[in-house]
Amino acid sequence: MKAGYVSIVGKPNVGKSTLLNRLIGSNISIITPKPQTTRNRILGIWTEENNQIIFIDTPGKFKPGNEMESAMQQQIKTSINDSDAIMLMIDHRESSITDSFPSRPKKPTFLIINKIDLISEKDLDKIIENIDLQSFDKVFTISALRGDNADKIIPSLLDYLPEGEPLYPEDFISDRPERFFIEEFVRERILYEYSQEIPYSVAVKVENMENGRIDIKIFVEKESQKGIIIGKGGEKLKKVVSEARKNIENFLGRPVYMSTWVAVKKNWRKEKEEVKRLGYYE
Numbered sequence: 001m002k003a004g005y006v007s008i009v010g011k012p013n014v015g016k017s018t019l020l021n022r023l024i025g026s027n028i029s030i031i032t033p034k035p036q037t038t039r040n041r042i043l044g045i046w047t048e049e050n051n052q053i054i055f056i057d058t059p060g061k062f063k064p065g066n067e068m069e070s071a072m073q074q075q076i077k078t079s080i081n082d083s084d085a086i087m088l089m090i091d092h093r094e095s096s097i098t099d100s101f102p103s104r105p106k107k108p109t110f111l112i113i114n115k116i117d118l119i120s121e122k123d124l125d126k127i128i129e130n131i132d133l134q135s136f137d138k139v140f141t142i143s144a145l146r147g148d149n150a151d152k153i154i155p156s157l158l159d160y161l162p163e164g165e166p167l168y169p170e171d172f173i174s175d176r177p178e179r180f181f182i183e184e185f186v187r188e189r190i191l192y193e194y195s196q197e198i199p200y201s202v203a204v205k206v207e208n209m210e211n212g213r214i215d216i217k218i219f220v221e222k223e224s225q226k227g228i229i230i231g232k233g234g235e236k237l238k239k240v241v242s243e244a245r246k247n248i249e250n251f252l253g254r255p256v257y258m259s260t261w262v263a264v265k266k267n268w269r270k271e272k273e274e275v276k277r278l279g280y281y282e
């Protein structure tokens with residue numbers, strides 16, 4: 001019996017959440033083409049024949065510019081500290097691994113080179129030639145999107161994890177409550193629907209949940225952003241909510257009724273207390 005924590009770390013947009021969802025076989029971590037989609041560490045639990053791996057999806061590594069981004073970077077550190085092994089993920093187009101990970105953690109570390117569906121085998125060989133393979137316990141070249149080689153990761157990880165009893169019941173896929181996923185599914189649609197700073201200025205909170213009714217509050221940083229979120233005649237927000245609702249109902253396996261408010265919380269990303277209140281410091 002093996003049981004342990006494994007962090008997935010790397011720069012924004014390399015495909016960390018896509019890999020987590022594939023390994024778990026469920027869409028628990030939101031994915032968009034935009035960087036900094038993931039704000040929290042998210043556990044994805046894999047259990048089979050009494051072996052358990054608790055994957056930790058993390059925000060991308062970058063230089064923080066406000067309190068919320070500092071909280072995100074703090075979560076990467078905590079995740080690495082809590083882990084028994086690390087998966088460092090890079091996009092094959094990244095020029096240097098040390099940029100995304102200046103000092104290698106003193107724990108079993110796998111290098112995961114992702115998005116191989118986008119290059120030829122010949123070009124991939126060239127990339128591998130330039131990597132110092134000695135500094136990793138294992139190297140995998142995968143496509144998290146298409147699935148190539150992703151199934152080889154778990155059996156190999158088990159070799160590096162400690163003996164132990166499962167830490168969560170076998171039917172658990174995450175440690176987060178339903179409301180967390182509801183908030184994330186709404187934020188996912190916001191990331192798709194709006195551009196520039198808008199989606200980054202947003203925080204989503206479930207205020208109340210009962211009898212299939214979900215009250216959601218969308219916080220923005222400025223008065224002017226409120227109108228943009230709502231859109232002419234409320235059309236834009238309506239679209240966001242109706243698309244998010246499909247994903248939420250699919251995830252929960254039951255119909256829901258959603259009502260949404262947009263409120264201003266001035267410059268919340270700069271205020272540590274607000275960032276905490278909204279759940280981004282753990």
Ligand SMILES: Nc1nc2c(ncn2[C@@H]2O[C@H](COP(=O)(O)OP(=O)(O)O)[C@@H](O)[C@H]2O)c(=O)[nH]1
Nearest residue numbers: 013014015016017018031032033115143144145
């Ligand atoms: N072509 C290709 N795109 C991928 C792959 N993995 C992830 N992506 C895309 O890269 C973008 C960022 O993915 P995401 O999982 O959110 O990255 P994260 O920020 O590292 O969590 C999304 O548009 C994904 O669909 C892959 O293996 N191949």
Ligand SMILES: [Mg+2]
Nearest residue numbers: 016017037038
């Ligand atoms: Mg992510």
